[in-house]
Amino acid sequence: MAEVRDHVLVGARIRPGDTVVLLGADDRRLAAEAARRAGPAGRVVAVDLPAHGPARPSVADGAADVVVARAPVSHPTGLQDAVGEAARVLRPGGRLSVSLPVHARRRYHVRLCGPVPAELSALAARARAGAAEVFAPERLWAAAARTGLLAERAVVEDTVRRLRGQAEVEAHLRERDTGALTLPEHATAALGAGGARRYRDACHEAAARHGTIAYTTPVLYATFRRAGDGDADGAGAGVAGRLVH
Numbered sequence: 001m002a003e004v005r006d007h008v009l010v011g012a013r014i015r016p017g018d019t020v021v022l023l024g025a026d027d028r029r030l031a032a033e034a035a036r037r038a039g040p041a042g043r044v045v046a047v048d049l050p051a052h053g054p055a056r057p058s059v060a061d062g063a064a065d066v067v068v069a070r071a072p073v074s075h076p077t078g079l080q081d082a083v084g085e086a087a088r089v090l091r092p093g094g095r096l097s098v099s100l101p102v103h104a105r106r107r108y109h110v111r112l113c114g115p116v117p118a119e120l121s122a123l124a125a126r127a128r129a130g131a132a133e134v135f136a137p138e139r140l141w142a143a144a145a146r147t148g149l150l151a152e153r154a155v156v157e158d159t160v161r162r163l164r165g166q167a168e169v170e171a172h173l174r175e176r177d178t179g180a181l182t183l184p185e186h187a188t189a190a191l192g193a194g195g196a197r198r199y200r201d202a203c204h205e206a207a208a209r210h211g212t213i214a215y216t217t218p219v220l221y222a223t224f225r226r227a228g229d230g231d232a233d234g235a236g237a238g239v240a241g242r243l244v245h
Contacts, residue, residue, distance in 0.1 A: 008030065011098075017039065062090065087149050099221050108213070110215075156219065165207060168207075
């Protein structure tokens with residue numbers, strides 16, 4: 001989404017001539033805008049992040065002025081690997097600007113007919129728990145601290161997405177950005193096969209009834225800096241503390 005991309009770029013503060021590393025080789029729009037800001041004297045290098053394990057080194061240690069990423073991971077272990085790769089390639093004083101959707105706090109603005117309230121509560125609790133394993137802000141701060149990155153800026157803002165029609169609802173149900181499982185897979189685990197069918201049918205029925213299903217996801221935007229000469233121990237801890245608590 002354009003607003004998420006723009007927030008990440010604001011935190012990155014890319015200057016002409018900068019070397020920019022993009023975590024996530026398939027984020028073409030973010031790559032294109034980063035390249036425009038870096039200009040002909042700069043360069044953008046996209047690094048693919050595997051689902052499990054660290055990235056295959058393609059950028060020299062300390063070669064990057066800026067690292068940018070939008071929701072770069074979908075598994076808990078991947079977050080530490082992604083932040084570790086950013087710390088490795090950044091020069092002292094270089095910046096990491098990243099967005100992280102807080103899916104455990106996602107809110108849907110629609111009433112589903114079919115599943116009973118107890119079933120919906122069980123599904124929501126399971127999905128929130130799975131999402132929290134991956135996208136909790138605390139995990140980002142911990143990953144940054146372990147790699148020596150200092151927090152500079154952090155803000156959480158709501159992002160509203162609208163699913164228009166059956167095709168977009170079905171695509172949303174197949175997404176894995178709430179953790180390792182899709183929503184129907186969470187539903188199967190929480191409610192059984194019959195409950196999962198009722199949940200899927202209710203989502204499509206709501207789309208048919210309303211035309212559009214809207215939901216709100218809080219997104220964490222954070223900027224970190226690789227420590228350089230003159231940085232005091234514990235710098236940046238206050239920024240993280242204000243977001244976590």
